[in-house]
Amino acid sequence: MTIHKPPLGFNTWNTFGRDISEDLIKEMADAMVETGLKDLGYEYLVIDDCWSEKQRDSEGRLIASKEKFPNGMKVVADYVHSKGLKFGMYSCLGTMTCDAYPGSFNHEYLDAKTFAEWGIDFLKYDYCYRPKNVPGPDLYRKMALALKNSGRDILFSACSWGHDQTEDWIDTTGANMWRVTGDIKDSWQHIKNLAKKSISVGNRNWINCFADLDMLIVGMKGKGFCALTGCTEEEYRTHFTFWALMGSPLMIGCDIREMDEETKNILFNKEILAINQDSELNRPFIINSCDDMSDPEDTYTYVKILEDGSLAVGFFNFTDTKAYRFVTEELLGLSADIPLEYTVKDLWSGEEIKPVNTTIYAEIPPHGCRLYKITPKI
Numbered sequence: 364m365t366i367h368k369p370p371l372g373f374n375t376w377n378t379f380g381r382d383i384s385e386d387l388i389k390e391m392a393d394a395m396v397e398t399g400l401k402d403l404g405y406e407y408l409v410i411d412d413c414w415s416e417k418q419r420d421s422e423g424r425l426i427a428s429k430e431k432f433p434n435g436m437k438v439v440a441d442y443v444h445s446k447g448l449k450f451g452m453y454s455c456l457g458t459m460t461c462d463a464y465p466g467s468f469n470h471e472y473l474d475a476k477t478f479a480e481w482g483i484d485f486l487k488y489d490y491c492y493r494p495k496n497v498p499g500p501d502l503y504r505k506m507a508l509a510l511k512n513s514g515r516d517i518l519f520s521a522c523s524w525g526h527d528q529t530e531d532w533i534d535t536t537g538a539n540m541w542r543v544t545g546d547i548k549d550s551w552q553h554i555k556n557l558a559k560k561s562i563s564v565g566n567r568n569w570i571n572c573f574a575d576l577d578m579l580i581v582g583m584k585g586k587g588f589c590a591l592t593g594c595t596e597e598e599y600r601t602h603f604t605f606w607a608l609m610g611s612p613l614m615i616g617c618d619i620r621e622m623d624e625e626t627k628n629i630l631f632n633k634e635i636l637a638i639n640q641d642s643e644l645n646r647p648f649i650i651n652s653c654d655d656m657s658d659p660e661d662t663y664t665y666v667k668i669l670e671d672g673s674l675a676v677g678f679f680n681f682t683d684t685k686a687y688r689f690v691t692e693e694l695l696g697l698s699a700d701i702p703l704e705y706t707v708k709d710l711w712s713g714e715e716i717k718p719v720n721t722t723i724y725a726e727i728p729p730h731g732c733r734l735y736k737i738t739p740k741i
């Protein structure tokens with residue numbers, strides 16, 4: 364299957380961890396529709412680890428936990444589909460999943476067939492318990508092939524946490540998205556570490572093989588399975604903006620039944636979602652005071668050229684003090700040989716920013732960001 368835009372959706376892991384069930388998934392499906400998330404394009408509902416029985420059946424097939432999913436997975440998939448959503452599940456290329464449920468090693472074709480029969484549209488595939496002598500890339504390729512031959516279009520989401528230089532081989536495996544980093548937790552330190560890991564890897568984001576910076580923690584506020592300290596509104600905004608601008612898949616991880624206004628303001632920002640989903644998928648480039656990627660001051664300015672001829676300019680401040688940054692028309696390619704007007708809109712405040720002479724300034728709070736959309740008018 365070919366996907367042309369970063370997938371958007373919800374995944375159970377960050378908030379619910381092992382505590383998943385048929386009822387929960389149905390409630391999440393309802394909430395995705397009722398809150399308007401579906402209309403914004405969040406279409407995948409993904410069950411993470413811990414959904415199966417600890418043993419396969421006598422024919423080697425995976426079975427859904429009888430306690431958590433008493434009616435089996437097909438019923439759950441049918442419900443999710445009845446809401447106009449797509450349904451995702453989880454397995455692992457090793458002998459066990461990361462939480463010690465059966466993995467798909469040496470069962471790839473049977474599992475792909477089982478998933479297709481249940482009606483899944485998305486498979487997240489983890490990297491735990493890999494037999495030492497078997498290379499990870501081979502196992503991703505094998506499952507990708509099994510899925511392609513399963514008789515159903517199934518998006519393949521690789522989750523090797525950037526290990527073994529994933530960026531060098533993942534686009535040869537048939538994976539549709541790939542995890543750049545280790546696991547996110549609900550803290551500013553995690554947002555910062557993951558963003559910086561992705562900066563150092565260099566945003567290897569391909570159409571049909573999207574670089575996944577991990578599920579969102581926006582709105583968790585210190586509650587749920589991967590909760591830590593929680594983050595401020597400013598920090599969640601920086602997190603969402605960075606992920607969106609880099610073209611990462613955006614999989615919500617908070618409890619979407621209980622989103623407050625602050626959380627909705629972030630996850631529902633249509634203009635920022637549009638930048639994430641921009642069809643040209645141009646790689647953002649960095650403009651900085653330093654010419655290498657590791658700005659000692661931990662502030663980064665990224666520019667992404669959009670399909671409609673406008674620019675998205677993101678200023679990110681990962682430091683603990685306020686920062687001032689600017690971009691010039693010249694750096695942006697806007698110093699024109701014919702009269703050229705343009706508007707600059709702050710996509711969080713909605714305000715119009717006035718350039719000073721030929722320079723656009725931004726004041727960025729600690730842990731904060733600014734995202735400007737610059738639209739030429741010719």
Ligand code: GAL
Pocket residue numbers: 376411412460461462489490491522524545546
């Ligand atoms: C990790 C993965 C997490 C989650 C977890 C489940 O390896 O990175 O996103 O899927 O396993 O056990």
